[in-house]
Amino acid sequence: MSDNYLTVIPTDPYWQPGKDAADRAAVVLSEMLSDDARRGLEAKWHDSVEVVHCFANLERISCPRCGTELAPGWWGDAVSQCYDEGFSTLMVTVPCCDVETSLNELVYDWPMGFARFRIEVLYPNRAWLTDGELASLAGALGHPLRQILIHI
Ligand SMILES: [Zn+2]
Incomplete structure (x- = not known):
């Protein structure tokens, strides 16, 4: 059994959004997901920077x-x-x-990075966000984003 996450992080590892901006971004992202995948969506803040590792996907x-x-x-x-x-x-x-x-x-x-904030979707049931999707998500959050596909 393996776990897959679609994760987006701010390009600036130290940047964190406010709650409202994170909520707006979560709504935009959930519209890009199937009903099932939506249940796995979660926004997470951390006090310190964390490694956002893609694990088995790292080549x-x-x-x-x-x-x-x-x-x-x-x-x-x-x-x-x-x-x-x-x-x-x-x-x-x-x-x-x-x-x-x-x-x-x-x-x-594959991509990975460092962040104090992430929105992640467990079992996203889809592939990479398109450039357009990532851009509208970044617009909702108010900061450019990097996407990471985690396979554990
Ligand atoms: Zn060199």
Whole structure:
């Protein structure tokens, strides 16, 4: 038995909407879902930044500058180090280019990210949101969004 989530997070890992904006976005998203899938929709706020991992869907993580694949061990250590500092920063130095970048801006295939707010749908029973759907959802929330398909 596996679980699937369709999750949307703000592109800014520290940004959080107010309750009204989150409610508006939840209504817009629920209109993109079947009646069954709607029951699995939930908006969640967190005090600190969380990793929004796509789990089994993750194939590779690469450098946004040169495209080199980053070793899972390096990534895990980098996340642990930022976690130990309460994710007050997500800045890391990539080993390939020796430049500083945000963990949130690494190239994740499939997408994942970091956030203090998410709307997630358990058993969404649909594929990726289209660009148009994601744009209208972002409009309702008042902030650009990244979507993540989680497979556990
Ligand atoms: Zn690089």
